Amino acid sequence: MIDPNNIQKEVDQLYRLYYGKLVASLVSYFELSEINLAEDIVQDTFYAALRNWTKNGVPRQAAGWLFKVCKNKTINAIKREGAYHTRLSDHHLSPFPAQKVARLFLPHEIRDNQLRLLFATCHPALSVKAQIMLTLKTTIGFRTTEIARALHMEMDAVKKTLSRAKKRLKDQNIPFKVPYALQSKERINTVHRILYLIFNEGYSASSGVDLIRKELCLAAIRPLEALLGETKISDYDTEALYSLMLFNVARFESRIDKAGVPISLEDQDRSLWDHETIQIGIHYFNRARKKAAWSSYHYEAGIASLHCTAKHFNETPWNAILTLYEGLSAINDGALVFLNRYIALFYSGEREVAIEQVASLKGLEKNHLYFATLGKMHALQNHCEEALDFYLDALTLAKLEVEKCFIRQKITALKKLLS
Numbered sequence: 001m002i003d004p005n006n007i008q009k010e011v012d013q014l015y016r017l018y019y020g021k022l023v024a025s026l027v028s029y030f031e032l033s034e035i036n037l038a039e040d041i042v043q044d045t046f047y048a049a050l051r052n053w054t055k056n057g058v059p060r061q062a063a064g065w066l067f068k069v070c071k072n073k074t075i076n077a078i079k080r081e082g083a084y085h086t087r088l089s090d091h092h093l094s095p096f097p098a099q100k101v102a103r104l105f106l107p108h109e110i111r112d113n114q115l116r117l118l119f120a121t122c123h124p125a126l127s128v129k130a131q132i133m134l135t136l137k138t139t140i141g142f143r144t145t146e147i148a149r150a151l152h153m154e155m156d157a158v159k160k161t162l163s164r165a166k167k168r169l170k171d172q173n174i175p176f177k178v179p180y181a182l183q184s185k186e187r188i189n190t191v192h193r194i195l196y197l198i199f200n201e202g203y204s205a206s207s208g209v210d211l212i213r214k215e216l217c218l219a220a221i222r223p224l225e226a227l228l229g230e231t232k233i234s235d236y237d238t239e240a241l242y243s244l245m246l247f248n249v250a251r252f253e254s255r256i257d258k259a260g261v262p263i264s265l266e267d268q269d270r271s272l273w274d275h276e277t278i279q280i281g282i283h284y285f286n287r288a289r290k291k292a293a294w295s296s297y298h299y300e301a302g303i304a305s306l307h308c309t310a311k312h313f314n315e316t317p318w319n320a321i322l323t324l325y326e327g328l329s330a331i332n333d334g335a336l337v338f339l340n341r342y343i344a345l346f347y348s349g350e351r352e353v354a355i356e357q358v359a360s361l362k363g364l365e366k367n368h369l370y371f372a373t374l375g376k377m378h379a380l381q382n383h384c385e386e387a388l389d390f391y392l393d394a395l396t397l398a399k400l401e402v403e404k405c406f407i408r409q410k411i412t413a414l415k416k417l418l419s
Contacts, residue, residue, distance in 0.1 A: 007053050014062060015046055016215045019141030022070050024113040025104040027138075029074070032120050032169050032176040035138060041077055045070040074101050114139060115226050120176050122190045123169070130165040135194045137162055140219055146201055188233055192241055192297070195220045199245050214252065221245050236291035239284045240298045246281035247304035250274040260402045261409075266313040278308045299328035318348040335363035339373060346377055355381070368397035372407060379414065388414045 019042060026038035048069055049062075059065045078101075104113070121135040136142040148158045202216025224242050227234050254268035285301050302324045310316040325341035338361055346354035355377050364370035375390035391411050398404045 002054060002057050004054055007050065007058065010058050010062070011046060011050050011053070013215070014049070014066060015141055016219070018063060018066055019046070020117075020139045020219070021110050021114060022066070023138050023141075024117040025110055026070075026074060027117055027120075027176055028113040029101065029104055031173075033173045035169060036166055037077065039138065041073050042070060044073055048073075071101050071104075074104075111226065115223060116176060118191060118194070118223055119187065120174070122187050122194070123174055124187070125168060125172055125174060126165050127161075128190055128193075130161050130168075131190050132194050132197065133158060133161055134165045134169075135191075136198065140198055140216075142198075142201070149201075188227075188235065189237070191227070192237055195224050196241060196297070199248075203248055217245070217249060221249070236288045237295045237297055240288035240291075240295060240301050243281040243283075243285035243288060244297055244301035244304055246277050246284070247301065247308050250277040250281065250308060256402070259405070262402065262406045265307070270311070273308065281305065281308070294327065296328055296332050299324050299331075303328075316347070318344055322348050335361060336367075336369075339364065339370060343373060351377070351381060366397060368394040368399075368403065368407070370394075371397065372410075375410065379410070384414050384417050388418065 022042040022045065023035075023038050026041055027035055030038055045066055049066060053059070053062075104110075117139050118135060121138060122131045126134065133147050136147050137144075144155055144158050144162075147153070148155050199217050199220035202214065202218075202220065221242075224238065224245065227238050228242060251268070251273050253274070254263065254270065254272040256262055281301075282305060285305055288298060288301065291298065303321050306317050306321050306324075322341065322344040325337070325344050329337050329341055339358065342354045342357045342361070345357065355374070358370070358374055358377065361370070371390045371394035375387045375394060378384075378387035378390060388411060391407055391414065395404060395407045395411065398407055
């Protein structure tokens with residue numbers, strides 16, 4: 001018997017893997033101004049998959065099924081647009097579009113088109129925020145809720161920004177091309193930020209069941225690897241960001257238990273860390289650190305490298321990590337940066353001072369990590385009643401069930417101590 005829930009899960013997974021590839025391929029045909037048409041075809045392809053597979057089951061070659069159906073829907077759309085609209089240029093309305101459309105889905109074409117779309121949506125005609133949101137939506141397939149969480153925005157604001165951005169691309173008829181000889185430094189900086197956001201959403205998911213969504217992390221790493229191969233546009237920041245991602249990927253297997261519940265850094269089995277990946281990360285970080293003025297990626301990669309190279313938690317060089325957080329906070333005054341800075345201060349020995357600093361921190365009143373951090377600090381200071389109160393606050397704010405489970409474990413342990 002076909003389970004609709006399993007079908008939905010399979011479609012969601014394939015959506016993550018192939019939405020961006022399909023959209024990028026179609027945009028290369030229709031041009032950037034017709035990005036809505038490309039997205040409509042791809043969305044319709046996944047709706048068709050859900051309907052068909054719920055009845056007949058998932059085909060053995062599911063990806064091939066998607067590409068074939070998308071190709072056919074594209075050909076139908078070309079004919080339909082030709083019959084009822086005048087938006088498409090003459091070469092799109094050829095009576096024999098099948099061969100042209102088929103070429104869109106060749107492996108090397110898909111790769112090039114994804115990189116092309118990644119840069120095209122970072123167009124200077126759009127605001128930086130619009131560039132980020134549009135790329136997250138079209139190239140990677142972020143849902144609106146995930147974009148809102150990643151950028152700390154309201155859903156309605158995200159929808160309006162995306163709509164305006166697409167309209168601007170269409171109104172200005174911006175060409176779809178790969179700007180390999182980039183003149184604007186901001187263009188590559190925006191691409192870096194987009195990939196950073198994508199990776200973070202996968203490394204600490206904002207929705208769903210799993211805390212870690214590896215496919216999103218890999219979705220960020222793959223175009224970054226492609227950028228590293230483009231020497232005209234990649235730079236020290238590209239290498240720093242890549243090393244940061246590798247340091248974090250290397251610790252995937254130790255971050256959660258078999259049930260998907262988070263494991264604290266001090267309790268992680270470091271033998272599960274991928275030390276070969278860590279060494280590759282160190283290689284790229286050593287190249288990146290030659291830059292005179294470090295970016296936030298440099299500081300974060302440096303912090304991650306120190307965690308990765310400590311054989312045991314009690315050998316972590318907290319003073320060095322604190323110094324790096326001080327450098328990071330000088331260029332990034334985000335509340336989470338300061339929270340992590342005070343955590344480093346706590347473990348470097350200034351425990352009471354760190355607790356005071358965290359307690360006075362503003363901007364994280366709705367973030368469960370803030371209250372969980374205070375709970376942990378007070379627990380380590382044997383302030384069990386205070387710790388329990390903070391963990392209870394954290395429990396009310398946590399969104400993922402696995403995070404709630406982790407917090408409940410801490411609450412149970414504290415109640416035993418207090419009983």
